[in-house]
Amino acid sequence: MDEIPPTFAGSSIHLEELLQKFAGVKLGLPLLLERGPEEVRAINKVAGSVGIMKIADFKLADIGDVMARSLDTIKRLGFDIVIAHAFVGVKGGLEVLVDRARNLGVRIALVVSMSHEGSREFYDRNLKEFLEVARSLGVWGLVAPATRPHVIKESRRVLGNTFKILSPGVGAQGAEFGSAICAGADYEIVGRYVLRSPDPIGVASEVVELVTRRGRECRTSSV
Secondary structure, eight states, X not given: OOOOOGGGTTXXXXXXXXXXXXXXXXXXHHHHHHHOHHHHHHHHHHHHHTTOEEEEEEEEOSOHHHHHHHHHHHHHTTOSEEEEEGGGOIIIIIHHHHHHXXXXXXXXXXXXXXXXXXXXXXXXXXXHXXXXXXXXXXXXXXXXXXXXXXXXXXXXXXXXXGSEEEEOOBSTTSBOTTHHHHHTOSEEOOHHHHHTSSOHHHHXXXXXXXXXXXXXXXXHHHO
């Protein structure tokens, strides 16, 4: 979620009704920079009240000490999962972040590929190494795009079912609803598609039904 529909502004009732339909809410830098930390805390408070994941999509990428300090603040904003880039590397980087995260009770998800075309230039060429980084650190999950189903499949094949996979790129960026789940992802990220519709709550219900049905069909066909 990088924006809030005008009809939701100042309405925790509408927001609660929307968030109840999902497994989590992912908030990005645009929302934090445009609306401020209090707005972010308010959304996370509603998300916490309905028992869903609160994911900070700030894509941390710095030396370990800087990321660890940032994590302290992110935790105070109410998040329980934080996304970071895998390319930072382990020594003096991600190892410091992951250690701080465990002390704070925060889970880390590492980006191993991205949904735009430029990901092929550098990120996708090093998928094997990034998956090994995730394995060695024992992080909670990965971010692997629905626009790259082969990345999702390879991530699942290499790491098994002990890691959660979040998949952006569904709907707004062209991937079909349910396609990432069928490839092996645990969650599909659909925020922009839902929030930019004239009826976010109604569209959210339709999307959840579609993804659930598609996932069920995939499981049935694979038996």
